[in-house]
Amino acid sequence: MIERKEVSVLQEQTIINVCLLAGRIMLKSGAETYRVEDTMVRIANAYGLEYAQSHVTPTAIMFASSTTNPTNFVRIVERVTDLHKVSQVNSVSRRISTGDLTLDEACDELEEIEMQKNTYPVWVQLLAAAAASGGFTIMFQGAWSDFFPALVVGSMAYGAMQYFHRTLKVRFFAEFLASIILGFLAYLFSQFGIGADIDKIIIGSVMPLVPGLLITNAVRDLMAHHLVSGIAKTAEAALTALAIGAGVAAIFFIV
Template identity: 35%
Template sequence: MLTEELLYCVMDIGEQMLVSGAEINRVEDSIRRICKAYSAKRIDVFTITSSIVVTVQREDGSILTQTRRIYKYSTNLDKVDKLNSLSRYICSNRPEPEYIIDELKEINKEKVYSSAIEYFAYAIIAGGFTIFFGGTLMDALVSSLIAILLKLFIIVVQKVDKNVIFSNIICSFIIGILAIISVNVGVGDNLDKIIIGNIMLMIPGIALTNSIRDIISGDTISGLFRLCEAVVVALSIAVGFGIASIFFGGSFK
């Protein structure tokens, strides 16, 4: 039978899925299936990008309701896959809450990539996109070095302020200044190619993709929320680079 403690564990799974980049339909379906596995008569799940609300009617007619507020996101599709596997195991075996809590702790402990690999990935992606969009090898090298600094700036700024809009404006502003300086001193050749290589690291691709998937699957409200969030984030990135270009004489050629 579904208990308060079990429902709390189910909410933890749903929250971690949503935070890690799962689409709304996947989150709601996982919560619904787990509750059903524990013989819930009726399950009502409402999920948007910032909140999860679950109301369950148990076999004896009593009602359980829990709400979870979502404050931040950190894309981790490997974690989504592990949470999916855990959800399937729970539906098949109906373990006790202690088992679910231990498994969630193990999943949350896992670190997919080290800091060194993350810095390296930022450099390779930025350099690759710079060449893809027509930049020179020197542009790619400059873009890669700036991307490493971008990763460092993101970590520092997010420690000061968790607001995604604010951190994007600050980081894109600083990156814009560095790109302009590199071109002005003759290290880089094409300012626009260097900047676009780093923009590709910051655009909210997963949020935009999930918003379309949510709308297609019928979760229109959540999809529109994600879409608006993605647009605002994209605009904040553009604002940061735009301010750098205006005040420090950047010219795209």
């Protein structure tokens, strides 16, 4: 175990930077706010900051080495879903707690984790979205003739959402445009007689767009008494679902 000892000012600042880096990676990768807070405090305690305090919201991290020291603030602008990074940071945190990592080693590993790109390339994500769309279509009692249209519509809608997320700065607009494309493609398939039920195609294809992780994290934060974060994530999930529904409805209104 790491011995408890006096921490110099330089060491304290390095520890704070490591804690903020770990918290930033986790929050940007879709971790629950209570998990981010717990990880940061555990790392600080392991390195000798026994009175560290942290407060996390979906868009910000506040951390102090004690109740009387200045508070450090980090703004989180973009968030993605990358549970692999969350797992990696948790692993680093556990190794820090058991004394297997020095401060410099922990900093180097966390920087490597932050620099990692997506775990899976885009084509794998599109294949997964297609498989999920087709599977959900059958699960929702769609016909096998709806399976292939759902594969195509689901993968293209998911790809469109990822593209719009990268190019547009307006929140929820990517989901809205992607759902418009989804509804239009499903309508085209039905018009050409490919697929038996347009409703089942749309229901299956829209599932990869649904903010499932966000909803799960909102519930878990509420259960952990993180009311601000839980309510904020619930509102974000609701607005995302509204954008998806509005996009599909817009196609039916137009055609």
